[in-house]
Amino acid sequence: MKKFITTSLVAVALLSTSALAKDTVIGTVDGHKIMKSEANKFLKAITPKGKEAKVFDKLEKKQKDALVKNLAPGVLIKNKAQKEVSAEEKEQLVANYWMQQKMVDIKVDDKEAKEVYTKNKKMYVKDKKQLKFEDVKEFIKMQLQQKKLVDTVMKKAKVVVK
Numbered sequence: 001m002k003k004f005i006t007t008s009l010v011a012v013a014l015l016s017t018s019a020l021a022k023d024t025v026i027g028t029v030d031g032h033k034i035m036k037s038e039a040n041k042f043l044k045a046i047t048p049k050g051k052e053a054k055v056f057d058k059l060e061k062k063q064k065d066a067l068v069k070n071l072a073p074g075v076l077i078k079n080k081a082q083k084e085v086s087a088e089e090k091e092q093l094v095a096n097y098w099m100q101q102k103m104v105d106i107k108v109d110d111k112e113a114k115e116v117y118t119k120n121k122k123m124y125v126k127d128k129k130q131l132k133f134e135d136v137k138e139f140i141k142m143q144l145q146q147k148k149l150v151d152t153v154m155k156k157a158k159v160v161v162k
Helices: 002-015 036-046 061-084 087-103 110-119 133-155
Strands: 025-029 032-035
Touching (some): 025 036, 025 061, 032 036, 036 061
16 A cells, blocks of 8 residues: 555656646645646546547636646645655655556466465465465565566676675
């Protein structure tokens, strides 16, 4: 759950990046500007693939108002995070977000997970009881995705110890 919240905050921050100089302020929340570019990025992000994204300028007044109100919490969160999260933490958040995005494309089937489970059954014990494969399958798949990603990243890496 913590990773999901962290990832969501990174996504909000990425969607709310600074806009071009010609960008227009469409609202404020506690003095923080809500920019038209943020609204358009949001509209694009929620539009199903294959459909044309709506543009803020073409929305009805009621829709514009609702959109600005929906963007307000993200703007506040982004601003609070920029003030309160250290540079080191931001780097880690970005790295975690990138890793999660890449892991989505890495496929691990049940057979692979079952092989790991079978070879390492002793690791999957809780309160002296053997956990069933179905109970740990998704956890094992996630571990395999992480391992495959790290292996891919490290494949071409040159590590020098000084």
